[in-house]
Amino acid sequence: MTAFVIRRLLQAVPQLFIISVLLFGLMQAFGDPIATLGGRTPPRAEDRERLTRLLGLDQPVWMQYAFWLAGNDWFMMDRDGDGIGDTPGGRRGVLRGDWGTSLVTRKPVMEDIADRLPNTLLLGLVGEIVIIIGSLTIGIYSALNRYTFVDNVITALSFAGFSMPVFWLALMLMYIFAVNFRRWGLPYLPTVGMFDPDVGPSLSELLRHMVLPVATLSLISIAGYSRYVRSSMLDVLGQDYIRTAKAKGLTAVKVLRKHALQNAALPFVTLIGLDLPFLLAGATVTESIFAWPGMGRLFLERTDRADYPTLMAILMMISIAVVFFQLITDLVYSFLDPRIRLD
Amino acid sequence: MTAIAPSNRLDAEALPPQPASPAAVAWRRFQRHRLAMVGMFMLLAVALFVTIGSLFVHGYCSGLKQDVIGERWANCNDTSQIRQPPSSSYLFGTDSVGRDLFARVIFGGQISLLIGVCAALLEVIVGSIVGAVAAYYGGWVDNVLMRLTEAMLNIPSLFLLIVISKFFGGSLPDINLFGRHLTGSVAVIILVIALTSWMYLARIVRASVLSLRERDYVSAARALGVSDRRIIFTHLLPNTLAPIVVTATLGVANAILSEAYVSFLGLGVTGATATWGNMLEGAYRYLEAAPWLWFFPGILILLTVLGVNFVGDGLRDALDPGGLKDL
Numbered sequence A: 001m002t003a004f005v006i007r008r009l010l011q012a013v014p015q016l017f018i019i020s021v022l023l024f025g026l027m028q029a030f031g032d033p034i035a036t037l038g039g040r041t042p043p044r045a046e047d048r049e050r051l052t053r054l055l056g057l058d059q060p061v062w063m064q065y066a067f068w069l070a071g072n073d074w075f076m077m078d079r080d081g082d083g084i085g086d087t088p089g090g091r092r093g094v095l096r097g098d099w100g101t102s103l104v105t106r107k108p109v110m111e112d113i114a115d116r117l118p119n120t121l122l123l124g125l126v127g128e129i130v131i132i133i134g135s136l137t138i139g140i141y142s143a144l145n146r147y148t149f150v151d152n153v154i155t156a157l158s159f160a161g162f163s164m165p166v167f168w169l170a171l172m173l174m175y176i177f178a179v180n181f182r183r184w185g186l187p188y189l190p191t192v193g194m195f196d197p198d199v200g201p202s203l204s205e206l207l208r209h210m211v212l213p214v215a216t217l218s219l220i221s222i223a224g225y226s227r228y229v230r231s232s233m234l235d236v237l238g239q240d241y242i243r244t245a246k247a248k249g250l251t252a253v254k255v256l257r258k259h260a261l262q263n264a265a266l267p268f269v270t271l272i273g274l275d276l277p278f279l280l281a282g283a284t285v286t287e288s289i290f291a292w293p294g295m296g297r298l299f300l301e302r303t304d305r306a307d308y309p310t311l312m313a314i315l316m317m318i319s320i321a322v323v324f325f326q327l328i329t330d331l332v333y334s335f336l337d338p339r340i341r342l343d
Numbered sequence B: 001m002t003a004i005a006p007s008n009r010l011d012a013e014a015l016p017p018q019p020a021s022p023a024a025v026a027w028r029r030f031q032r033h034r035l036a037m038v039g040m041f042m043l044l045a046v047a048l049f050v051t052i053g054s055l056f057v058h059g060y061c062s063g064l065k066q067d068v069i070g071e072r073w074a075n076c077n078d079t080s081q082i083r084q085p086p087s088s089s090y091l092f093g094t095d096s097v098g099r100d101l102f103a104r105v106i107f108g109g110q111i112s113l114l115i116g117v118c119a120a121l122l123e124v125i126v127g128s129i130v131g132a133v134a135a136y137y138g139g140w141v142d143n144v145l146m147r148l149t150e151a152m153l154n155i156p157s158l159f160l161l162i163v164i165s166k167f168f169g170g171s172l173p174d175i176n177l178f179g180r181h182l183t184g185s186v187a188v189i190i191l192v193i194a195l196t197s198w199m200y201l202a203r204i205v206r207a208s209v210l211s212l213r214e215r216d217y218v219s220a221a222r223a224l225g226v227s228d229r230r231i232i233f234t235h236l237l238p239n240t241l242a243p244i245v246v247t248a249t250l251g252v253a254n255a256i257l258s259e260a261y262v263s264f265l266g267l268g269v270t271g272a273t274a275t276w277g278n279m280l281e282g283a284y285r286y287l288e289a290a291p292w293l294w295f296f297p298g299i300l301i302l303l304t305v306l307g308v309n310f311v312g313d314g315l316r317d318a319l320d321p322g323g324l325k326d327l
Helices: A002-027 A045-054 A061-070 A109-144 A149-162 A166-183 A203-237 A240-247 A252-279 A284-289 A295-304 A308-336 B022-032 B034-056 B070-074 B101-137 B139-154 B157-168 B184-195 B199-212 B216-223 B228-264 B276-280 B292-319 B321-326
Strands: B058-061 B066-069 B175-177 B180-182
Touching: A002 A061, A002 A308, A002 B139, A002 B157, A109 A149, A109 A203, A109 A252, A109 A284, A109 A295, A109 A308, A149 A203, A149 B292, A166 A203, A166 A284, A166 B228, A166 B292, A203 A252, A203 A284, A240 A252, A252 A308, A284 A295, A284 B157, A295 A308, A295 B157, A308 B139, A308 B157, B022 B034, B022 B292, B034 B070, B034 B101, B034 B292, B058 B070, B066 B070, B070 B101, B101 B139, B101 B184, B101 B199, B101 B228, B101 B276, B101 B292, B139 B199, B157 B184, B157 B228, B180 B184, B184 B228, B199 B228, B216 B228, B228 B276, B228 B292, B276 B292
Parallel strands: none
Antiparallel strands: B058 B066, B175 B180
């Protein structure tokens, strides 16, 4: 078990290295970060040259990567432009926990991320809970009532659900529950932001503003996952031990809860476990439509301005989380299913 | 050893009936799949709509002061007709610069379908080659390719889509295809979608080639001196056809959705060329004032993707070798 964890963590090192090289290479084509440094006015030629040197952008790409990874305090940076290094750099590099400074806000990258992460997690975690409850309920119900009218309707709706572009679903929900409900004089839902600036932040405001984004986030996932629950539930219900359990006289509820559900839930645990790290990324499209100040929108805003330290930090943070949650999922799975040996 | 006495008379009735070929069985099972047939019908309807329909759209373009047909009508803007609601002269209404949405949905559909099919094909080519090469050669080749695959799977797909479309943005020249002038961004989008989606197929193909390459017929082919490339393309890949076909089909649906996402975020096909995706870009600002702007392109995306998913589901059931027994 310990050996397994250590081996997996060691395997993660080259994997994360490859990801970072790949991403850093792709970032080079994001355009000129200096062009947008001064807001709308483009910098003068001598400022541009000075800034390029200051940010280390005059160095070859592999040196820039080395600075990003290991910092540049061991390297003489050329501050005055005479071609000779004179001042050591001030960055300590990702390996020593320094994710750099945002080119847009001039604040440490992690501060920018810390501003947005709670909003994203709030939306994502509530969404994930709705997804889990919704897909388990619907999946189990349709497995128990296979090929009935309701099951067929659910099947059709799930197909429609995961064939729908997420923003189109968002627009439809907004159109029905915000625009038309107001038109019809019904209680309607807000569509933008986390709370109404006139009312100020409060829990009830927050909840009201979360309804539509959470619905958008979860409906499409529920459509896919409930199919998954349904088919694994059907697999389990066909097993011999279910017949045995019924034959020895257990009530239907007990068979379902003790025998069927526990086994059918196993693959679902994997699915959710592998989903969790991506919550950090936020729901880019949903956040932009509902103007939710989260990570997805942060990523989009910074993409436009080629703020590569922030982008790298967001992407690497997610990659680390993915690796970590894969490990956790494997451990939880082996705990739930004793047949699985980790070595 | 007792041999069975050979019968002198070849009795046709005594012979077991000729077993149907796997393809015929699959086709029969596919036809029985009700959803798959509905999906086929939906796709056919969309395909006819965007091809036959394009021959009939026409109107009087006030900018050019003449009657125009086809794509020129789709790109003709009339500033006196901005955001007109659906009516008898503009079936789906007009957009923010006064172009006929009905015509744009038709011509945009051609591009969206083109992007969907081409991206899925490219995805399948890259995915199968990476998977097959990794499994066949093993060793460090396998290691490098699979680490790359994992690395790309670790990045959220939408972020990868954004990063790679930024990387290739505006770097390809314009092309002419079937008499239509397409901006280079169409090719960029195809490339980007394919490059961000081949990983799942590569893993599936790798797993099945790993078991296939130990089969006797592969050793036999190798002993005969057949080249590696020929073994991969004529002996290994055709035997993994089922997952490849299913992935290719569902890949079309994913590509159309991806095109819509990238375009929605403003990184998609640029210029006058309409696609279902870029028609939606910015349309959400008129959520209340002009719902037809986003409703019609969206419903066409939904119908197409739904049709493809139905067909993909039917193909998966029909090609499942485990299920072949029941027919």
